[in-house]
Amino acid sequence: MARKKNSSGEITGPRVRQVALQLFARHGFAAVSMRQIAQQVGVQAGALYLYTPDKQSLLFDLMQAHMQELLDALATLPPCPDPLAALEQFTRFHIRFHSARSDAVFVSYMELRNLEPANFARIEAMRRSYEAHLEGLLAKGVESGQVTLPDTKLAAFALIAMLTGVNTWYREGGRLSLARVEDIYWDMVRKAVGA
């Protein structure tokens, strides 16, 4: 066994982050106290500072980890030479990835205003990189003539907003399976880009 005798530190750190994410999503960063987090983790408030230098860093780390995971997952999608197939792949990927992480998505969008300027800039750069990827796909589709769009930049914004909106209403075990939701949204995306 590689575990040390006092191994709870290896488990408490991730647990602090998990609890913080859930509470931030539910009540908002500013409305959640370090005491609340500690209570839900099952430690005293002072012990939290072994895992984060302060509350702001805790928020930033959660948001950065989420955005990095998103970019990494995007980068490991199988290559897709056909622009329309790539757009379908992106659509289904976006819905699946985001619906599986509703707390992180919510926090990463809603709490931007609670980041210090330097931290804000770093998260925003990651978000722009993701948007630019979609815009690139749309531009390729326009080039190949498979897609017709008045403005690829606005289309990228519009599609991401539309797809992320799934998180506001989708609940597992509801009327529709996620696969069916993907189908329906892909149908609307495909038509919206004139394919």
Next chain:
Amino acid sequence: MARKKNSSGEITGPRVRQVALQLFARHGFAAVSMRQIAQQVGVQAGALYLYTPDKQSLLFDLMQAHMQELLDALATLPPCPDPLAALEQFTRFHIRFHSARSDAVFVSYMELRNLEPANFARIEAMRRSYEAHLEGLLAKGVESGQVTLPDTKLAAFALIAMLTGVNTWYREGGRLSLARVEDIYWDMVRKAVGA
């Protein structure tokens, strides 16, 4: 003149609401103190309680006023017998109305979780009523055969998310006029619904 000698009370009330809305949008409800609001209004903290019983009521009043204004404006749109013309009218109305009130839109969405349950229920009912209006338009389009959609409920969610998303990037005096933005979004909406 109808103004009384001590007329500042007639102007301070609206000003408190205006300042609170701006600060809530910028920093979040929980992060803004009554002292901050008072300072920006130019009164002492205690004086705020002449205009609102407490901070929660201030938030709720702002959100309710916004939603009521939205529903009222929707109800006074000129009647539109053709389903497709009605959908275009809705699209342009939504973009215009929401882009002119970005603070209220932002607060009314982001701060839902800071409402007491009873207040939350009232705001949610108003939002659902707005969504139902759009879904009704889409259903009429399907009936008349001018629109093709796999699911009108999801389409309503998708279109509202897409249109409201304009607020995340649109700034007056930017690359595109609002009229041009309306055109571009209407093009995508029209195609997305299979018209």
Next chain:
DNA sequence: GTCTATAGCGAGATAGAC
């Protein structure tokens, strides 16, 4: 690594003078 205890501060809200 976690605890107790506490410093230092700022919050929401109220009382009463003017």
Next chain:
DNA sequence: GTCTATCTCGCTATAGAC
């Protein structure tokens, strides 16, 4: 209608025992 002063509470963060 607005002010000053204050009550009471909870916050972030730290110190030091174990």
